[in-house]
Amino acid sequence: MATAKLPGYETTFITKIDLSDDGLKTLKDRLIAVIGNFGGEVIYQEDWGKRKFAFPIQKETRGQYTHIVYTGSRGVVAELERNLRLHESNLRFMTVNLAKEFSAEVYTKELGAGTAMKREERGATPEGAIAAPAAAPAASTSTSFNQ
Template sequence: MSHNYELVYILRPDLTEEQVQQVVNKYRDLLIEQKAEDVQIKIWGKRRLAYPIAKHQDGTYVQVNYTGDGTQVAAIERAMRLSDEVIRYLTIKLEQKKSAAKASESVQADKAEV
C-alpha cells in the first residue's frame, strides 16, 4: 500500500548552488532507486535557522514529497545521517485524503446520530 510522505531537510549554508543541486539530485535518485513514485522537489533556498545547528545560523531548505510503501524512509534517512552536507532532516507521513463520497457519507452519518 502506498503512502504519501513529506521530507524536509536542511543543507549547510556554505554549499554553492551547484553543490546544492548535486545533493538534491543524489537524494532524488536514491528515492527513485528505492521505488518511490511521484517525487516532487521544492528548493526553498537559504533561510535563517530558528536556533544554531552545528554552529550554523543559516541553511538551505529543501522539501521533497513522494509516494512509497515506507521502505524509502529508512534508506533516505540513513544516507542523510551519514552525510556531511545535511545538518537536519524530518520525514512525516501525510494523511490519506478521503474521497468526496466517503466524506459526505461520514457527514450524513454524524447528522443522523444527532
C-alpha cells in the same frame, strides 16, 4: 503514478549555506535515485531558500531548506534518511507521513492552498494571502494527508 497506491511522505532537510548549488543538486539527485529504487517518485519539490534559524544548529545560524514530497514502498524513508545522515553538509532533516495511500492528483490539487502562505512568508507577493481562503472550500474535502 503506479496503479497500486504507495504511502506518501514529505521530507525537509537543511544543508549548510556553503554547500554549492552543484553539491545540492547532486544530493537531490542521489535522494531521487533512492526514491526510484523503492518504486516511488518525487511528486513535488520546493526550495525554501536560505533562512535564518530560530536558534543555532551546529554553530550555524543560517541554512538552506529543501522540501520534497514523494512516494515509495516500505523502507524508503529509512534509506533516504541514512543517505542524509551520511552527507556532511546536512544539518537536520524531518520526515512527515502524509498518507498510507497517497494520491498525487489530490495533492497537486490542494497544493495551491498549501503553498500560498509559504510564498507570503518568503516575502514575495501578498497574493497568497488572498488566494488561500478562496481555495479553502475545495481543499477541505480531503484533509487526510494533512495529518
